[in-house]
Amino acid sequence: MANPLIRKLEQFVRFSSAEKLRLEQLAAKRHKIYSAGEVILKEGEKPEPILLVVSGLAARCKVLSEGRRQIMAFLIPGDFCDVEVFVLDAMDHDIVAVTETICAHLAVPEIERLLTEMSSLTRALWWSTMTDTAVLRERIIDHGSRSARERICHLLYEMLVRYRVVGLASDHSFPFPVTQEQLADATGMTPVHVNRIVSELRAEELIRWKDKIVSILDVPRLKEVANFDGCYLHLERTFQGDAEVSERAGDLF
Amino acid sequence: MANPLIRKLEQFVRFSSAEKLRLEQLAAKRHKIYSAGEVILKEGEKPEPILLVVSGLAARCKVLSEGRRQIMAFLIPGDFCDVEVFVLDAMDHDIVAVTETICAHLAVPEIERLLTEMSSLTRALWWSTMTDTAVLRERIIDHGSRSARERICHLLYEMLVRYRVVGLASDHSFPFPVTQEQLADATGMTPVHVNRIVSELRAEELIRWKDKIVSILDVPRLKEVANFDGCYLHLERTFQGDAEVSERAGDLF
DNA sequence: CGTTGACTTGACGGAAGTCAAAAGGTGTGG
DNA sequence: CCACACCTTTTGACTTCCGTCAAGTCAACG
Numbered sequence: 001m002a003n004p005l006i007r008k009l010e011q012f013v014r015f016s017s018a019e020k021l022r023l024e025q026l027a028a029k030r031h032k033i034y035s036a037g038e039v040i041l042k043e044g045e046k047p048e049p050i051l052l053v054v055s056g057l058a059a060r061c062k063v064l065s066e067g068r069r070q071i072m073a074f075l076i077p078g079d080f081c082d083v084e085v086f087v088l089d090a091m092d093h094d095i096v097a098v099t100e101t102i103c104a105h106l107a108v109p110e111i112e113r114l115l116t117e118m119s120s121l122t123r124a125l126w127w128s129t130m131t132d133t134a135v136l137r138e139r140i141i142d143h144g145s146r147s148a149r150e151r152i153c154h155l156l157y158e159m160l161v162r163y164r165v166v167g168l169a170s171d172h173s174f175p176f177p178v179t180q181e182q183l184a185d186a187t188g189m190t191p192v193h194v195n196r197i198v199s200e201l202r203a204e205e206l207i208r209w210k211d212k213i214v215s216i217l218d219v220p221r222l223k224e225v226a227n228f229d230g231c232y233l234h235l236e237r238t239f240q241g242d243a244e245v246s247e248r249a250g251d252l253f
Numbered sequence: 254m255a256n257p258l259i260r261k262l263e264q265f266v267r268f269s270s271a272e273k274l275r276l277e278q279l280a281a282k283r284h285k286i287y288s289a290g291e292v293i294l295k296e297g298e299k300p301e302p303i304l305l306v307v308s309g310l311a312a313r314c315k316v317l318s319e320g321r322r323q324i325m326a327f328l329i330p331g332d333f334c335d336v337e338v339f340v341l342d343a344m345d346h347d348i349v350a351v352t353e354t355i356c357a358h359l360a361v362p363e364i365e366r367l368l369t370e371m372s373s374l375t376r377a378l379w380w381s382t383m384t385d386t387a388v389l390r391e392r393i394i395d396h397g398s399r400s401a402r403e404r405i406c407h408l409l410y411e412m413l414v415r416y417r418v419v420g421l422a423s424d425h426s427f428p429f430p431v432t433q434e435q436l437a438d439a440t441g442m443t444p445v446h447v448n449r450i451v452s453e454l455r456a457e458e459l460i461r462w463k464d465k466i467v468s469i470l471d472v473p474r475l476k477e478v479a480n481f482d483g484c485y486l487h488l489e490r491t492f493q494g495d496a497e498v499s500e501r502a503g504d505l506f
Numbered sequence: 507c508g509t510t511g512a513c514t515t516g517a518c519g520g521a522a523g524t525c526a527a528a529a530g531g532t533g534t535g536g
Numbered sequence: 537c538c539a540c541a542c543c544t545t546t547t548g549a550c551t552t553c554c555g556t557c558a559a560g561t562c563a564a565c566g
Contacts, residue, residue, distance in 0.1 A: 044484075062394060065480055070397045072390050084386075087379040092387055092485040126340040133337075133386045134345055136393065141315060141323045143396030144441025148522070179544065188397025193522055195545060227318060231297075232345040401554070432512065443555055448514065 003027055004078030004166035005052060009124040011165060011235050019118055026114065027052055030105040034058075034097040041081055041095040049105040051081035056101030057177055061185065062093045071186035073135065074098070074159065074178075078166045083129055099177040127234070134232040143188050146227065148197050151187045153226035156207065160216060161230060172219055177212040256280055257331030257419035258305060262377040264418060264488050272371055279367065280305055283358040287311075287350040294334055294348040302358040304334035309354030310430055314438065315346045324439035326388065327351070327412070327431075331419045336382055352430040380487070387485040396441050399480065401450050404440045406479035409460065413469060414483060425472055430465040 003024050006015065015023065031054060034040050040058060041047055058075040072093065075081060081095045081103065115122050135158070142151045159176060163169035180198065181191040201207045206222055208215040216222050256277050259268065268276065284307060287293050293311060294300055311328040325346065328334060334348045334356065368375050388411070395404045412429060416422035433451065434444040454460045459475055461468040469475050 060390075062390075064394070064398055068398050070394045072393050084383045087376055088383055088487050090484075090487075092487070093390065123340055129386075130337045130341055133389060136386060136389045137313075137315070137325050137346065139393050140325050140389065140396060140441075141317065143393060144323045145317055145321050181544080188393075190523055191545085192524080192547090195547090196522090199546080231343075234341055234345070434512080444513085445515090445556080446554055448512095449554090452514075 002167065004054075004076075004168065007166050008078040009121075009128065012127040013120045013124045015118075015120065019120070022114065022118070023121075026106060026110065027054065027104045030107075031102050032105060034101045034103065036097055036099050038097045039094055040097055040101070040103060041091050043092060043094050044090050046090045047082055047085055049107050050083065050085065050111060051095070052104045052106055053077050053079050053081065054102040054104050057098040057175070058101050058103075059096050059098050059182070059186070060093055061096055069185045070188065071182065072139065073132070074186065076159075076162055076166065077168060079132075080128070083125070098182060131232075131234050134234065138232050148187070148189055148193060149200070149225065150227055151189075152183070152194070152197050152201070153206075153222055154228055155183075155187060156214060156216070157222055157226045157228045158233075159214070160219075161233060161235075165235065172217070173213050173215040175212060176209070176214040255420065257307075257329075257421065260419045261331040262374075262381065265380040266373045266377045268371075268373065272373070275367065275371070276374075279359060279363065280307065280357045283360075284355050285358060287354045287356065289350055289352050291350045292347055293350055293354070293356060294344050296345060296347050297343050299343045300335055300338055302360050303336065303338065303364060304348070304356045305359055306330050306332050306334065307355040307357050310351040310428070311354050311356075312349050312351050312435070312439070313346055314349055322438045323441065324435065325392065326385070327439065329412075329415055329419065330421065332385075333381070336378070351435060384485075384487050387487065391485050401440070401442055401446060402453070402478065403480055404442070405436070405447065405450050405454070406459075406475055407481055408436075408440060409467060409469070410475055410479045410481045411486075412467070413472075414486060414488075418488065425470070426466050426468040428465060429462070429467040 003020075005027055006020055006023055009015070009023075030049075034056075040051065043062070053075050055077050058079075058081065059071045060073040060075060060081075061069055061071040063069050075095070082091065085091070086108070115125075138154075138158070142154055146154065156176075160169055160172070160174055163174035168174065178186075180194045183198075184191040184194040187194065198207075198209065202209065205217050206225070208217060222228075256273075258280055259273055259276050262268070262276075283302075287309075293304065296315070306328050308330050311332075311334065312324045313326040313328060313334075314322055314324040316322050328348070335344065338344070339361070368378070391407070391411070395407055399407065409429075413422055413425070413427055416427035421427065431439075433447045436451075437444040437447040440447065451460075451462065455462065458470050459478070461470060475481075
């Protein structure tokens with residue numbers, strides 16, 4: 001299976017095999033393992049290398065004064081933790097490992113060299129950060145105008161799409177090793193209420209969620225319930241290759 | 254008073270007077286006036302020039318299926334409507350004029366030339382887009398973990414800071430020509446409830462809001478109620494020059 | 507002076523929060 | 537292998553914040 005980062009960026013640009021090799025080598029170096037719950041990057045600090053999630057699941061989150069915590073985004077393999085660091089002085093939020101997570105530490109000068117030598121990479125990275133902020137905007141809509149049900153369904157559907165893009169979803173299932181409490185932090189609700197909604201979704205046979213794996217039992221209906229319109233992800237292509245993926249696959253958006 | 258864009262970017266980099274002149278000339282050309290309510294950019298379209306707000310107030314918003322509308326960000330003078338267009342195929346949301354708004358249409362090749370000739374500008378634009386997404390993240394926190402009161406106070410405080418940066422806030426007042434309904438769309442609440450909260454804030458003598466002007470009567474208390482921590486705006490410097498600004502000015506963050 | 511759009515106010519209902527306690531899991535150590 | 541602690545999930549009763557509906561005020565404007 002190809003490198004998640006490459007799979008993701010190839011939604012937008014095509015790389016030559018030489019370029020892919022270079023990217024692959026870049027991501028293969030200086031891996032660091034973070035255990036579940038560990039803080040990968042802390043608010044206020046200025047990391048020198050750029051961190052790329054290679055495996056596992058991390059979260060972009062902020063702790064608020066009253067102890068409450070807000071997860072603003074989940075980071076899956078192929079996502080960068082801190083592109084903003086190219087420019088800004090310090091992180092304005094934390095990156096926390098949700099499960100055991102492996103990150104590649106990319107040296108800034110190395111990336112910069114690659115950027116000058118591979119012009120397509122610059123565009124691809126721009127695209128990547130732009131879609132990241134589009135996802136953020138979608139989260140605002142979530143919280144502003146969607147019910148608890150819709151919010152959870154929307155998040156699940158989005159995760160399905162994103163995992164598919166990087167080749168980590170098999171058919172209609174994807175790894176989702178979060179507790180209901182963490183899901184509550186991400187959707188801005190209480191754990192109790194998350195539980196109630198999830199129970200409902202299970203009872204309606206919309207989803208299955210067991211052993212850290214979420215399976216969507218009725219993809220079109222979930223999309224409908226979620227009110228999902230995927231154009232914000234700016235993914236034009238359909239997935240190639242994945243044999244198990246039903247004919248609905250290209251139709252996810 | 255200096256150009257808002259320049260004032261904003263100078264929070265992060267210093268320009269020579271020659272550079273300022275070039276930026277000023279860039280923003281002075283091809284102005285277009287949009288009347289209140291007019292759609293400046295529509296979802297799905299790919300604008301060729303980059304749009305810069307010169308005066309007035311615009312909103313980044315998305316209309317949802319049920320007719321509800323979500324305002325994701327307000328754009329004030331010095332803000333760009335569509336940097337993402339450098340890379341992406343199409344807008345994934347609308348830009349709407351809230352009041353009469355003037356935008357400068359900047360030709361893409363012209364900007365690109367400027368970017369290669371002024372290396373500091375590239376960094377400054379990166380900084381600008383990064384802080385824009387930081388503001389987005391803050392909005393997520395708003396909706397996820399703050400009460401209606403906090404949300405409104407937070408938004409007002411943030412607008413005060415942003416208007417100060419571009420030199421358009423006099424003392425503790427700034428222009429805020431939105432209806433309570435639009436504020437509801439931005440904070441994800443109903444107009445009725447916005448009204449109740451605003452009435453409260455007025456009764457408590459925290460703010461005054463009349464004739465499209467918001468005045469903060471007790472800045473520190475508003476900051477406290479809003480639970481505001483301004484480091485996400487990544488503004489290091491204090492405001493220079495503004496004589497009316499009290500000694501609290503540099504302490505806003 | 508009627509019309510229109512923004513703001514205000516009140517009564518009512520419902521979605522989600524709070525509190526609390528029980529029931530399942532899971533890992534650790536004796 | 538059991539017992540214990542600890543963490544998640546589940547469930548129930550109660551509360552509250554905010555949405556909904558509806559009516560009414562006020563100012564601007566033709």
